[in-house]
Amino acid sequence: MSLFILLDYASVLVFALTGALVASRAQLDIVGFCFLASLAAVGGGTLRDVLLDRNPVFWLENPIYLGVACGAAVLVFFTAHLLESRYRVLLWLDAFALAIAVAAGSGVAQSLDQSAPVVIVMGIITGSMGGLMRDVVSNEVPLVLKQGELYVTCAFAGSAATVLASQIDLSPAIVAIACASVTFILRAGSLAFGWKLPAYKSRPPSA
Amino acid sequence: MSLFILLDYASVLVFALTGALVASRAQLDIVGFCFLASLAAVGGGTLRDVLLDRNPVFWLENPIYLGVACGAAVLVFFTAHLLESRYRVLLWLDAFALAIAVAAGSGVAQSLDQSAPVVIVMGIITGSMGGLMRDVVSNEVPLVLKQGELYVTCAFAGSAATVLASQIDLSPAIVAIACASVTFILRAGSLAFGWKLPAYKSRPPSA
Amino acid sequence: MSLFILLDYASVLVFALTGALVASRAQLDIVGFCFLASLAAVGGGTLRDVLLDRNPVFWLENPIYLGVACGAAVLVFFTAHLLESRYRVLLWLDAFALAIAVAAGSGVAQSLDQSAPVVIVMGIITGSMGGLMRDVVSNEVPLVLKQGELYVTCAFAGSAATVLASQIDLSPAIVAIACASVTFILRAGSLAFGWKLPAYKSRPPSA
Numbered sequence: 188m189s190l191f192i193l194l195d196y197a198s199v200l201v202f203a204l205t206g207a208l209v210a211s212r213a214q215l216d217i218v219g220f221c222f223l224a225s226l227a228a229v230g231g232g233t234l235r236d237v238l239l240d241r242n243p244v245f246w247l248e249n250p251i252y253l254g255v256a257c258g259a260a261v262l263v264f265f266t267a268h269l270l271e272s273r274y275r276v277l278l279w280l281d282a283f284a285l286a287i288a289v290a291a292g293s294g295v296a297q298s299l300d301q302s303a304p305v306v307i308v309m310g311i312i313t314g315s316m317g318g319l320m321r322d323v324v325s326n327e328v329p330l331v332l333k334q335g336e337l338y339v340t341c342a343f344a345g346s347a348a349t350v351l352a353s354q355i356d357l358s359p360a361i362v363a364i365a366c367a368s369v370t371f372i373l374r375a376g377s378l379a380f381g382w383k384l385p386a387y388k389s390r391p392p393s394a
Numbered sequence: 395m396s397l398f399i400l401l402d403y404a405s406v407l408v409f410a411l412t413g414a415l416v417a418s419r420a421q422l423d424i425v426g427f428c429f430l431a432s433l434a435a436v437g438g439g440t441l442r443d444v445l446l447d448r449n450p451v452f453w454l455e456n457p458i459y460l461g462v463a464c465g466a467a468v469l470v471f472f473t474a475h476l477l478e479s480r481y482r483v484l485l486w487l488d489a490f491a492l493a494i495a496v497a498a499g500s501g502v503a504q505s506l507d508q509s510a511p512v513v514i515v516m517g518i519i520t521g522s523m524g525g526l527m528r529d530v531v532s533n534e535v536p537l538v539l540k541q542g543e544l545y546v547t548c549a550f551a552g553s554a555a556t557v558l559a560s561q562i563d564l565s566p567a568i569v570a571i572a573c574a575s576v577t578f579i580l581r582a583g584s585l586a587f588g589w590k591l592p593a594y595k596s597r598p599p600s601a
Numbered sequence: 602m603s604l605f606i607l608l609d610y611a612s613v614l615v616f617a618l619t620g621a622l623v624a625s626r627a628q629l630d631i632v633g634f635c636f637l638a639s640l641a642a643v644g645g646g647t648l649r650d651v652l653l654d655r656n657p658v659f660w661l662e663n664p665i666y667l668g669v670a671c672g673a674a675v676l677v678f679f680t681a682h683l684l685e686s687r688y689r690v691l692l693w694l695d696a697f698a699l700a701i702a703v704a705a706g707s708g709v710a711q712s713l714d715q716s717a718p719v720v721i722v723m724g725i726i727t728g729s730m731g732g733l734m735r736d737v738v739s740n741e742v743p744l745v746l747k748q749g750e751l752y753v754t755c756a757f758a759g760s761a762a763t764v765l766a767s768q769i770d771l772s773p774a775i776v777a778i779a780c781a782s783v784t785f786i787l788r789a790g791s792l793a794f795g796w797k798l799p800a801y802k803s804r805p806p807s808a
Contacts (some may be wrong), residue, residue, distance in 0.1 A: 213746060216798035218754040222725075222745065233652070238440070240449050242654050250718035264801055304457035311429075323530060323737060325746060331429065332420060332532060340425040384423035387471055445647070447656050511664035518636075530737060538636065539627060539739060547632040591630035594678055 190359050191298065194291035195232060195245055196255060201284035202317050203228040203256035207263035208277040209325050217264050223321060224260035225253055230317035235292050235309050239299060278378055281318055281330060286371035289314035289342045290363040293349035298359070303350045310346030314370070315339060334386055337377035345370030397566050398505065401498035402439060402452055403462060408491035409524050410435040410463035414470035415484040416532050424471050430528060431467035432460055437524035442499050442516050446506060485585055488525055488537060493578035496521035496549045497570040500556035505566070510557045517553030521577070522546060541593060544584035552577030604773050605712065608705035609646060609659055610669060615698035616731050617642040617670035621677035622691040623739050631678050637735060638674035639667055644731035649706050649723050653713060692792055695732055695744060700785035703728035703756045704777040707763035712773070717764045724760030728784070729753060748800060751791035759784030 206227030210220040229246045236244040246252040270276050292313020296306040315331050315338065322329040331338050348369040352362040376382040413434030417427040436453045443451040453459040477483050499520020503513040522538050522545065529536040538545050555576040559569040583589040620641030624634040643660045650658040660666040684690050706727020710720040729745050729752065736743040745752050762783040766776040790796040 211801045214748050214800045214802070215746060216751075216754070216800050218751075218757055218798065219746060220801070222753045225722075237444060237651060238451055238454065244652055247652065247715070247719055250716055250722075253718055253722060267801065301454070302457055304460055305454055308432075308457075308460060319531065324733065324743060326742070328533070329531060332422065332426060334421050337423075337425075339429045340423070343425055384425065386421045386423050387418045387427070387474065388421070444651060445658055445661065508661070509664055511667055512661055515639075515664075515667060526738065535740070536738060539629065539633060541628050544630075544632075546636045547630070550632055591632065593628045593630050594625045594634070594681065595628070 190363060191291055191295050194287055194294065194363060196252065198232070198284050198288035198291050198313075199228040199246075199252050200255050200259055201280055201287060202231075202321075203259035204263060205277055205281045205284060205318065206256075206321050207260040208267060208273050208280070209321055209327060210260070211263060211267040211273060212327075213325055217261065220260040220264045221257040223325060224263075225256040226324060227317045227321035228252070228256040228259075230320040231288055231292065231313040231315065232317070234316050235295065235313045238312070239296065239301075239309070241295075241299075278330075279375075282371060282374040282378060285314045285318070285338075285342060285374060286345065286367040288317070289345040289370045290349070290367040293346040293366055294359060294363050297349055297353055297362070306350050307343065307346040310349060310366070311339060311342040314342040314345070335381075335383050337373055337382055337384065340384060341370045341373040341377070344373055397570060398498055398502050401494055401501065401570060403459065405439070405491050405495035405498050405520075406435040406453075406459050407462050407466055408487055408494060409438075409528075410466035411470060412484055412488045412491060412525065413463075413528050414467040415474060415480050415487070416528055416534060417467070418470060418474040418480060419534075420532055424468065427467040427471045428464040430532060431470075432463040433531060434524045434528035435459070435463040435466075437527040438495055438499065438520040438522065439524070441523050442502065442520045445519070446503065446508075446516070448502075448506075485537075486582075489578060489581040489585060492521045492525070492545075492549060492581060493552065493574040495524070496552040496577045497556070497574040500553040500573055501566060501570050504556060504560055504569070513557050514550065514553040517556060517573070518546060518549040521549040521552070542588075542590050544580055544589055544591065547591060548577045548580040548584070551580055604777060605705055605709050608701055608708065608777060610666070612646070612698050612702035612705050612727075613642040613660075613666050614669050614673055615694055615701060616645075616735075617673035618677060619691055619695045619698060619732065620670075620735050621674040622681060622687050622694070623735055623741060624674070625677060625681045625687060626741075627739055631675065634674040634678045635671040637739060638677075639670040640738060641731045641735035642666070642670040642673075644734040645702055645706065645727040645729065646731070648730050649709065649727045652726070653710065653715075653723065655709075655713075692744075693789075696785060696788040696792060699728045699732070699752075699756060699788060700759065700781040702731065703759040703784045704763070704780040707760040707780055708773060708777050711763055711767055711776070720764050721757065721760040724763060724780070725753060725756040728756040728759070749795075749797050751787050751796055751798065754798060755784045755787040755791070758787055 203224035206224035293310030296309035410431035413431035500517030503516035617638035620638035707724030710723035
C-alpha cells in the first residue's frame with residue numbers, strides 16, 4: 188500500500204506545480220496559487236476515490252497532501268519569473284504528473300481487484316481529471332482535448348500496461364514503473380516529436 | 395430493475411453518439427472521441443449514483459457500458475463525414491438521449507422510494523448533466539443554457555410525468571414511456587417549431 | 602446541529618439569488634433561472650457532503666432546500682429589472698452567501714471532529730464551489746479567480762477563524778458568527794476599498 192501513497196504524494200506535488208504555473212499565467216495572488224495547485228493536485232485522485240467509494244478520500248485522511256500542494260504553490264509563486272517559458276515547463280511537468288498519476292490510479296484500482304476496464308478507466312481519470320479541472324476552471328484549452336497531441340491516449344496505454352503487467356505477476360512497484368514509463372514516453376514523444384494519431388477530418392481526402 | 399438497466403444502456407449509447415459528434419467538431423483523434431463519448435454517456439448517471447450513494451456506480455459494476463460508449467465513438471469517427479449537418483444530428487440525438495436518461499434517472503429514484511422533489515431532480519440531473527459536462531469540457535455553449543429553447547424544462551416535465559404516473563399505479567415500463575414521451579415531445583417541439591418559455595428581459599416593455 | 606441547518610438554509614437562499622442574477626444576465630427562461638439558482642445554491646454543500654461521505658446529501662434529506670432555491674429564482678425573475686446594477690448586487694449577495702457558506706462548511710466539518718486542515722478546506726469548498734460551478738457553467742469569469750480581488754483568501758481566513766475560535770471553547774453559534782464576520786469583512790473590504798494581496802507578476806520590478 189505504501190507504494191501507492193508514495194505515488195499519490197509524487198503526483199500531488201507535480202500536479203500542484205502545474206496548477207501554480209497556470210495561476211501564474213492568470214496573475215493570481217498567493218492564495219489563488221494554492222487554490223489552483225490544490226485543485227489540480229487532488230482533483231483526479233478525489234474523483235477516483237469518490238467513484239470507488241474509498242473512504243475517506245485520500246487527502247482527508249492525511250491532509251499533508253494539501254500541505255505539499257500549497258508548498259509547491261508558494262515555491263512557484265516566488266520562482267516562476269526565473270523560468271524562460273512557463274508554458275513549456277508546464278507542459279513537461281504535466282506530462283510527468285500524468286505518468287505518475289496514471290500509475291497511482293490504475294494501481295489502486297488493481298489493488299482493489301477491479302476488472303480490467305475499471306482499472307484502465309481509473310488510470311485515465313486519476314491522470315487526466317485534475318488537469319482537466321485546472322484547465323476548465325482557469326479557462327485554458329484543456330490539454331486533454333488539444334488537437335494533434337496524444338494525451339488521453341498516453342493514459343490509456345499506461346493503464347493498459349498496468350493490466351498487462353499485472354497478468355504476469357510482477358511486483359506492484361515494477362507494474363507502476365512500467366505504467367508510468369509507457370505513459371511518459373508516449374506523452375514526451377508527442378511533445379518533442381509531434382507523435383499523434385490521425386484526427387477526424389470532416390472531409391475525407393477525395394479519392 | 396432490468397427496465398432501468400435497459401434505459402441506462404440506451405441513454406449511454408445515444409449520449410455517446412452526441413459526445414463523439416462534439417469530438418468530431420473539435421477534430422480530435424479516436425481516443426479523444428472515446429473520452430468525450432464516455433463522459434457524455436455516463437456523466438449524468440454517475441452523478442445520480444454518487445448523490446444517491448448507490449454502490450457501485452452503474453458502469454463500475456458493469457463496464458460493458460463503457461464498451462458501448464467506445465463502440466459508438468468508433469462508429470461516429472468513421473462515419474460522421476457522411477452526415478450533412480453534424481450539428482443538426484447532434485441536437486436530435488441529444489433530444490432522444492435526454493428523453494431516455496430522464497426516464498432512467500427519475501425511474502431509479504422512484505424505485506428507491508425517494509420523495510417527489512428528489513425524483514424530479516434526479517431525472518433532471520441524469521438527463522442533463524452528461525451533456526453539460528460534454529459541453530463545458532469541449533467549450534461549446536451548453537445546450538442546457540441556450541436562450542430561447544426548452545431544455546431543462548423538458549427534463550422537468552418528463553420527471554414530473556414520472557411522479558404523476560407513479561401515483562396512479564401504472565407499471566414502471568408505462569411510467570418510463572410516459573416520461574420519455576413528454577420529455578422528447580417538448581424538446582422536439584422546441585427544436586422543430588421553436589416552442590419556448592418567455593425569457594427574462596432586463597427592460598420590461600414600456601407601458 | 603440546528604445551527605448548521607439554519608446556516609445551510611441561509612446560504613442556499615442567498616446563493617440562489619446570485620444564480621438567478623447570473624441567469625438574468627444570460628436571459629434565460631424561468632426554468633433556467635431555477636436550474637442555475639439551484640446549482641449555485643447547493644453545489645458547494647453537495648461537494649462537502651460527498652467528500653465527507655455524509656449520507657444523504659443535505660438537500661436529498663430535505664428537499665425544501667430546493668424549494669427555497671426555486672422560490673428565490675422566481676423572485677429574481679420577476680423583480681431583477683428593478684435593479685439598477687445587477688452585477689453590483691450580484692457581487693454583494695455573493696459576498697454575503699460566501700460568508701454564510703464558509704461558516705456552514707467549516708462548522709459542519711468541525712462538528713464531525715475533522716482535523717484543522719480539513720475544516721479549513723471544507724469551509725473553502727462549501728463557500729466557493731457553488732459559485733464556481735455557477736460561473737463555469739454560465740461561462741462567466743469565476744469570481745474565485747478574478748485578479749486583484751480577495752475571494753478564496755476570505756474563505757480561508759474565515760475557516761481559520763472557525764478553527765481558532767473552536768480552540769477556546771466558544772459556543773458553535775459564536776464560532777459561526779466569528780467565521781462569517783471575518784469572511785464578509787475581508788470580501789467587503791476587497792469590493793469596497795480594493796483590498797488585495799500582491800499578485801504574481803511575470804517580471805519583477807527592476808532593482
